[in-house]
Amino acid sequence: MKLTRRTFLRTSVAASGSLLAGRLLFGDLETLRAAPRGVPGAVEEWVPTACWIGKQDCGMLARRIDGRVVKLVGHPGHPRNRGTLCPKGAAQIMALYDPNRVKTPLIRTNEKGVPGRWRQATWEEALTLVAQKMREVRAKEPSLLVWQKGRSKAKAFYDEAFVKATGATRLHHGAFCSDAGYRAGEYTVGISGVLHPDFRHCRYLLAWGYNLTNAGGNQLCWITWPQQLIQARERGMKVVAVDPRLRGTAHFADEWLPIRPGTDLALALALCHELIALGAVDREYLARYTNAPFLVQEDGFFLRREGKEQVWDLRAGGPRPHDAGDASPALEGTFVADGKRVKPAFQVLKEHLARYTPEWASEVCGVPTEQIRRVARELAENARIGSTVVVDGVRIPYRPVAIMAYHVSQQELGFQAVRAMLLVVMLLGAVGAVGGQRLDVGPWKVHENFEKLEHVEIKDPPYNVWLKDSKFFPINSNNSSIVAKVMQDPQKYGVKQIPEMVIVHMSNPLVAFASTPDLEEAYRKFKFVVVIDPWLSRTADLFADVVLPASTLEKYEGPLAATDQYVDAVALRVPVMEPLFQSRGEIEIYLDLCEKAGVLYGKDGYLDHLNEALKLKEPYRLPVDRKPTVREIFDRWAKSEGIAEGVAYFEKHGVKIKGAVPATKFYGYATDPPFGGVRHRLYGEALLRYRLEMRERGVPEIYWRDYTPLPTWRKPTMEGSPPEYDLYLVSFKRIEHKQSRSSQVPLLAELARQAYVEINPRTARAKGIRDGEQVWVESHNAVTGETRRVRAVARYRESIRPDTVAMPHHFGGVARHPWADGQGPSPNSLFFTGEGYVANTADQSFHVKVRVYK
């Protein structure tokens, strides 16, 4: 693996083809007048690997001198970051060597709930203890073991094989991220993802809560979207920012709609209202590819004949099955069929939207009416309904307007807000069109949840701990804070048994998830807590019985998606050196743990499930009676994927470029059949069905009220807080940090040292608060009346609504680190979970009313 930088660059760029060779405009590895020398007498190597701190696993090259890593740089051939790194990636070099990492397995010697006292243990002792506890718990009931997902970068190994082999209950983290949006995308158009544009062709972008200069946007953690946005801007794309706080997008936005927190649904409905008023409706798309023409009865359900939904055929003057190819379906009007009054779903939508005028939305959202009208007008103009363009030799509808939205979906009305955003782009016919709306970064692929979420069978109690298929949350994003509520009062939720043991996989629930006091109570209830983490997280410090030290970049991990949406690629994390201290890669930990717990070998063992999860083909399937090395597993996987060199390919190149995604796989309109053969759900009939069934089963209205077939506005619950709680609190991400897992990295802590609360100077002065002054931020639960408060420094910002304050969510996550000491609180300790703050799809809201005082 001896390689100089130049030969490396040459081979990797050649491997990636001309697609990636050109950096933005200039600057493609421009060579200055060189007199190369190299370090005399030293062995210099470049190890390709992948960043581990974030979500998008940017390609990295580690420069190694005599075995010591001296620098991490961006992999020039990686589609997602093209030779560059964000500040977190560049700073990882220091995290790698951090002497404050957990060095050996630790076993707790004091009581839980207070900072831990630890005994260093061998891996043998620690894993034997954990395995013994696993055996005990699994003997009672395997689902009493919980696997808590955090930064899981090898889904096949952790989320799938380990969970299946052990029968553990899997807890996700998406309900704190963007899952309400995923569910909306899956249910409405069948694509798993939230919203982003086809940047190459988009001309008008609603940056809806898109914290562009600090956060990722849909699905990726940063670099990829900004790079594509810059190109789009230089091409002339207009950007309108919709956000209570401008900071993230300011420099790249042409216009700012400073929307009131939690009112995104109202704005989206008003935009739909205006688009219909303007006649900006792609009737052909709606009639052919959505359920807009389906006839809706007065009871809200579709008219069916022999189980088939009907449309009103204008030519025949009567109902016809929706898949009768020659029908000319009506979108508007009222008809009589089978003795019932029926209307096409689009007509129902039109009537539903009548009340949601821009004037009405202006009041609700705190945005001028004229601005809402103008945005609607510009959306309509830029959509160029009816136009087509040829891409890759295929003629495809051209609708260069789209929305970028992701974490904005985590609000009380998030699922319906994102559904309403989808309605905006559906009316314009922009879903899957050139320049239009995309949801996933891969090819256009219909997700299994498109059908699953339409056919949820609500079950009777007892429910599992995250209330799967329950009468509370028929569509359920698996929210660990709701689990915390359930753990405290299982009877209330119809749960019989609460779990006894949890394996926390690279996660820090106490800080990273919402409603810290609830999570603490839940963790008190676990009899045995295992934390896998490179650092001593707050969760580990307070509640772990055993801490297992994970490596950072010193491990094999993957396979990692590497697509930038236009180029298909796959990558691996390759160890840049031997694991530091006694840390180990997570996969290795699981292999040993499964062996000790008796679930590694044989049918239904970890290895057996791994064969399925990695989709290994013969002759590369793993024998299920012998423990392989991690490298061997990846070697088999790579060969099974048709990469003849096996894992060595990745050790040399880091990333495998599969090629450009052709238009016929990229654009929903251009797939065969279009959109994968499904009709998009303008009208959500199943949601109505769930609503009625929930009511029938006696569930309180607070659970079923948002199950409506069309997105329907109501005031968020937080508005019920008393008037002295006069401000909205939102949380935000800074580019220097990732979630709660980087604030201890000294190079990053130096850039962004501690928690603070951003406040508009006008608001602050009225309260007598000076810039830089310590204040209390006190939140109020509108349902229970509970209050919580934290102390933080006030920072003046003009670019935030005067009725809103904002806190970064990165701090307070790591215990016993000199750079994490005194960093201050996370706003997650101020947010509430449960009724009023989690609705509909069990997704967590990150909005709450607060007061700020000295």
Next chain:
Amino acid sequence: MPRYAMVVDLDRCMGCRACMEACKVENNTPTAAFWMYVFRFEEGEYPNTYIWFMPRPCMHCDNPPCAKVCPVGARYKREDGLVATDWDRCIGCRYCEVACPYGVNYFNWKEPVRNYYLDWGERDVRRVTNGQTPPYRNPDLDRPYGEEKRRVAGGGRLKGVVEKCTFCVQRVEEGLQPACVANCPAFALHFGDLEDPQSSVSQVLGRKHSWRLLEELGTEPRVYYVGAHPAHPESRQIEEVKARV
């Protein structure tokens, strides 16, 4: 002989400060020393506000006030345009720091090996790093550079000397872009030879209106800005990073 310059495209800069980090790691600068610094500015009043970003390395002036005041010739202008500091020769008088209108000089108040963020003396760390401080110590910095063969690369040398951005002399002489430029995720930084009409710096300067910082002082900076505008009294710095502790 090339005539090196940097062009900063403020239309692209996202203020992410990755350049600051790339610089710190490449040049091994101690705690709170930022040879590259990115300002984040906010202007205007709600709701008519504007936010913009401005990276600021050493200007590598053609008429460098810092070099003029150096009593020992430690600070000097190289033929290719780089303004260098020979730390072997620096006596720590800090005249350069006073003379520079851009505030880019950093005096080592502390013993640098004791000013690298954490205590790296740990046995397990030393086993891998051979006791190097910081553990990612860049060996390229130890070589002499230029025709003059002087020791001008990298930071964290000695207590009592002044250090600053070198335009990554150790990289430039090997034909590589400075670390900040090579890493910029927004491709907002360009570096190259003004004599070469094909270089990206020449191309960008030919295409866009440019300006330089404190141009009226006659320092003739080699760092050009395109896009945006110079900061003015209404530009409020936000998310400031504490430097020079």
